[in-house]
Amino acid sequence: MTFKDLNKRVSLEATTKQQSKLFERLYNKPFWIWDKQQHKQEDIKTDGDSCFNHIIGLPQKDGIDKPLYDYQQIIFDSLITHNGNKHLWIKKATGLGISEFILRFMTWLCLKDDSLAGSQMCIVTGPRIDLAIALIERMKTLFADKGAITFDTKETVIELNGLKIEAFPSHHLDAMRGLPNVSFILLDEADFFSPGQQQDARDVSERYIAKSNPYIVMVSTPNAPERLFERIEKEAEDTCLYERLFLDCTYGIGKIYTAKEIERAKQSPSFEREYNLKYLGKMGNVFHTKDIEAAIEKGRKYDPDEFNPSSYYFTSKSMGIDPAYGSSAFGIVVTQWVDDHIQILHVEEYHRPDYNEMLSVVYGLMSKYQVDIVYIDGANPSFIKSLKLQIGEEPDYDKVIARYRSEGLGDNWDEYMKIVPVNFSKEHKAMLGHCKMILEQDPGKIAINQDKFDKLITALRTAVDNDGMLDKEATSYNDIFDAFRLALKFYSFRDSSEYD
Numbered sequence: 001m002t003f004k005d006l007n008k009r010v011s012l013e014a015t016t017k018q019q020s021k022l023f024e025r026l027y028n029k030p031f032w033i034w035d036k037q038q039h040k041q042e043d044i045k046t047d048g049d050s051c052f053n054h055i056i057g058l059p060q061k062d063g064i065d066k067p068l069y070d071y072q073q074i075i076f077d078s079l080i081t082h083n084g085n086k087h088l089w090i091k092k093a094t095g096l097g098i099s100e101f102i103l104r105f106m107t108w109l110c111l112k113d114d115s116l117a118g119s120q121m122c123i124v125t126g127p128r129i130d131l132a133i134a135l136i137e138r139m140k141t142l143f144a145d146k147g148a149i150t151f152d153t154k155e156t157v158i159e160l161n162g163l164k165i166e167a168f169p170s171h172h173l174d175a176m177r178g179l180p181n182v183s184f185i186l187l188d189e190a191d192f193f194s195p196g197q198q199q200d201a202r203d204v205s206e207r208y209i210a211k212s213n214p215y216i217v218m219v220s221t222p223n224a225p226e227r228l229f230e231r232i233e234k235e236a237e238d239t240c241l242y243e244r245l246f247l248d249c250t251y252g253i254g255k256i257y258t259a260k261e262i263e264r265a266k267q268s269p270s271f272e273r274e275y276n277l278k279y280l281g282k283m284g285n286v287f288h289t290k291d292i293e294a295a296i297e298k299g300r301k302y303d304p305d306e307f308n309p310s311s312y313y314f315t316s317k318s319m320g321i322d323p324a325y326g327s328s329a330f331g332i333v334v335t336q337w338v339d340d341h342i343q344i345l346h347v348e349e350y351h352r353p354d355y356n357e358m359l360s361v362v363y364g365l366m367s368k369y370q371v372d373i374v375y376i377d378g379a380n381p382s383f384i385k386s387l388k389l390q391i392g393e394e395p396d397y398d399k400v401i402a403r404y405r406s407e408g409l410g411d412n413w414d415e416y417m418k419i420v421p422v423n424f425s426k427e428h429k430a431m432l433g434h435c436k437m438i439l440e441q442d443p444g445k446i447a448i449n450q451d452k453f454d455k456l457i458t459a460l461r462t463a464v465d466n467d468g469m470l471d472k473e474a475t476s477y478n479d480i481f482d483a484f485r486l487a488l489k490f491y492s493f494r495d496s497s498e499y500d
Helices: 003-026 036-045 052-056 070-080 098-111 129-141 195-206 228-233 259-265 289-299 355-369 381-391 397-406 410-416 424-439 454-462 478-490
Strands: 087-092 120-125 157-160 163-169 182-188 215-220 243-247 316-322 330-338 341-350 373-377 419-422
Touching: 003 052, 003 098, 052 098, 070 087, 070 098, 070 243, 087 228, 098 129, 098 157, 098 163, 098 182, 098 215, 120 129, 120 195, 129 157, 129 163, 182 195, 195 228, 215 228, 289 341, 289 424, 289 454, 316 355, 316 478, 330 355, 330 478, 341 355, 341 454, 341 478, 355 381, 373 381, 373 478, 381 397, 381 419, 424 478, 454 478
Parallel strands: 087 215, 087 243, 120 163, 120 182, 182 215, 316 373, 373 419
Antiparallel strands: 157 163, 316 330, 330 341
16 A cells, blocks of 8 residues: 555545544534524533534625524424425525525435435436536535535535435436435536426426435425426415415514615615516516506506507507417507607517407407507417408408419518418517617607506516517517517607607
8 A cells, every 4th residue: 555545545444534533523513503592502411512513514695604593494494394395496586595505404414314324315406517516515514614524426415324315406307317226316506407407307396206205305495487487386285285485575674684775775677576476587688677667657557457449539449469379378459659659558468368269359459449440460470360260351361461462562461461460480579679779769658557567667678689589588578579560560760859
């Protein structure tokens, strides 16, 4: 044996001895003693070894030790006194320390006794491998100043007391399937997994319920509407697998946050999502916040239910329709031109709509608002033809367009139709630019009633432009947004100086 090998062996034996000594101190220790007086007495009695968290080291913020708080006790009680339901869903404000708390709880389960020895814990992160590495590193760091304890495992794995904890990126869950004995699954920031990976992560986790009945804990700040967290939030109480906890920033004021920090955070456009549990998605790059706020301000000055009839002087109305196909929703937006600006009158999306029902809905809205023109995505010709038949317009619109062009009308054929098909694949970039230009008009040309049309506001706030194309995955309520930009085709503005 070489001196190098001998030195390595001695170092390993010393680390093992230090680790064993620490684990003995942690054995049968409570996670935390929530009664302050009792905790103080136990701390004196045990010379600082009162509980797991005091032995391992308290959580820190800005380098300052922090105790465990009452809102974290809510989580602890839910996990310990689970009444047979070991599945917990937590929608939380950023910065509350919930992920840190769960990692510590998992570590405590490993070390408080030997009941879980031989099992495996899984942590599911976002798609980047560095996220998986970072969470495991946070667990290893808990032992960093405890006698130089190190772990001879790969970056995504830690082994504690005969139990293996491994982190898996959300796009690579095949290795997580088929594990023999899973005792705990943490899905961290699960609402930010890619939409295509969210359901897979849930399915892979829940398949273990009948097999080994693990804890399943989903933790996330809310992301965009209609994704994993909102779907679970909307599940009926009697059928949902999860106990649901809602922890907004008010739980942490005067504890993990100062009131001043929260007041400063309120200045951010993302405050409602990051701290107030609203499903808003990430901030987009198409529209300026000031332009959206200007549209909202104008929206306070009109009531969408008190619209003007088409006979009203200088009033005209348009409708944009993004028909559903595949997994998309059926989006409808109705607008009105009055008093030198565009008012939004109706915004709605319909999921898994019935074909005939939507014909009835569209016809009813056209009649109610006395719509002058309807722009509809041409990718659904059967719906366009049915709608044209319903209002008495020639259904074979391709022949009509050809006839108009042969009569020298060129590309102005749409002026002679009420139901206008739009080649979305060719015009989508131009429509996005047109929509942006109208919203940026000075003075503002769009009024949106926020109380009634918050989905459209969210769509505008989250709209993401990738090289002139709308990023449908990043944009919330993208079907409503598509209907909105279709409806705006009706309005032609050149530049702001036109209105000076």
